[in-house]
Amino acid sequence: MVFGKSYQVVLRRIQTSRKLKQFSNKLVQVRIFSTLSNQDNIQKNLNQDNNESLIFSSQDHIYNQNTSQIKEEVKKNQERDKVAKQLDVHKNSQPDRQSLRTIDTLPRLQLNNQRISKVQFEQFHESLQQELDAVKENQLSFPIRQHDFQNMGVYLKYYFNNYGDSFQVNTDYNALRTRQFENQVIRYFGELYNVPQECDLWGYMPSGQTESNFQAVYFAREYFRNHKNVAVIYTDKTDESINEAIYYLKLNTFGHVARSLNLEPPAGMKEWNDKVPHNSAGQMETESLKAILKPLAEQKIPVLIIANVGTTSCCSYDSTTAIINALKTYEFYNDPKNHWVHVDDAWCGPYLRFLEIASTTSGYNFLPIKTINEAKFDFSLKEVKSITTCIHKWIPCPFPSSVLIIKDKQLMPKDHLQNTYIRGQDNLLYTSRSGHIPLLTWDYLMKKTLNDHIDDAVSAYNMANYVYQELIELQNELNIDLKVQKTQVGLNIGFKKPSDDICYKYGLMVMGDEAHIFIMPDKTKQLCDMFLDDLRNEMRLRK
Structure with missing residues (x-):
């Protein structure tokens, strides 16, 4: 027409x-x-x-x-943007020194946004990167390890989702995922942690240590599903995620179980506590553990024990071997069906294993072999059923992640859910998970040899000892008590909190009157010396 x-x-x-x-x-x-x-x-x-x-x-x-x-x-x-920013200032009597200032150069994100020019955006992101680079250079707090993953940025144009069981194959037609890389990373850690060859290991890469611990506690609960009571045993040095897992999964501490059954407190204890005592180094007291296990064994109550390997706050190590020996004291717990030992190696598991390997090699006689052996925690101890490791800490990653290893698939629930959406089995509390993290982790590990890892571990061990000795010397030089603390193979050092200026400059983790620095392989002597100089000058002025 x-x-x-x-x-x-x-x-x-x-x-x-x-x-x-x-x-x-x-x-x-x-x-x-x-x-x-x-x-x-x-x-x-x-x-x-x-x-x-x-x-x-x-x-x-x-x-x-x-x-x-x-x-x-x-x-x-x-006008609203100006008012909102002014309100933010008024809400806090002091400005937020943690906030990135670059964001204030653009209008606040709102539903009815005004259009920003391409040039303005480019200038903004350039300034933001400069600000972040300046912050990153001085980071001595929290157990994070900086690494440049820019070469892997090309994969951000793909949507990867490794949903469902990490080992299943041929369940649907979607190839945009990285399960093959995830499986290789899992088997790598299985080898590092000495999974016996006869075991059919299983694992996956959750979003972080909290999810890993949740999942491990869930598997333990299902393992004991035919028991009316299950007692969870750990110290107050254990990660907070265990408390959360116990609450949400409706489990109970050993103290709660004992009180509900009106059991007499062990000798030397006036009442049932909910956590096992620990020594000054944060290590679970095995004599107290034995006393706690005795009435539980008599009542035939299975136990889930959480062993720590390098806690974030004080880098304390439970002696997993001593915990297992305490279990073996009682006939009931000699049956592997009546206990589940879960190792939360947080951020120090790989570090400790590489130190252990180094200690068996010539040229490393200066390492504290006895202490390293006492902290042994891997699957060569047959009672250990699960281990979790942070990926975004000792093993670097730009996103929070972890690895959960179950020694043998036979330990897991048999009646897994058949997920119609993903057309496969699903034992996980969270179905979807990142497919980029396994690829980034695989790439990092593929580029490093065992000797590289050993060198990193020994270097961090030496640097932590150097900073610790310097702090002790500073304390003696100025005749002040800095309350310096460090475990023998630990990489974090606690000391009396300095000024806010130093805390902000180095991003220190502060708990009450105590501050912490974390020595990772990427922390240079130059950075550590700059921190020590700043602290020394401040202490002299205070005096």
């Missing part, structure tokens, strides 16, 4: 008027489609210039009106 020239003008003007399409689309459709309903009127109306001018003058009026409204709304947004 051929229409007149005037109709083509109408269409062309509608197509090129973006604002007209946005704000008066309905009006245009009504006028055009009502015109199309009568072909005789089409030609007549389109040939009348006065009518055309009338239509577009009306539409132009709407366009101008809406444009004015937009400008007015943008102006209001700018």
